[in-house]
């Protein structure tokens with residue numbers, strides 16, 4: 001994570017791509033041939049905040065998703081795998097920043113299902129249906 005810490009919040013996409021040695025995706029290139037970090041970074045808007053704001057398709061709930069390894073996957077989980085490491089089975093990738101569109105690996109942490117629920121409750125997202133007036 002030390003390399004990531006050296007990125008200033010205002011770092012632009014070019015600098016981040018350079019850091020990870022990825023090139024801009026060329027049109028017409030097969031998706032499967034484009035490395036995962038490039039696929040992720042090409043659809044991120046940098047510079048507004050420290051968050052890496054995903055600009056690609058989402059699942060209707062604010063979580064970005066793309067087809068990778070032949071199936072639909074959440075981009076924040078893919079970002080964790082691309083920039084941090086593999087996700088142990090059964091673990092959840094959670095947001096420190098509470099921004100579902102964010103895929104900044106510094107804002108992601110591994111938690112259990114229990115952690116996820118506690119996090120939701122702490123942030124006031126865990127509202128049961130019918131509870132709102």
Ligand SMILES: [Zn+2]
Nearest residue numbers: 051097102107
């Ligand atoms: Zn964030």
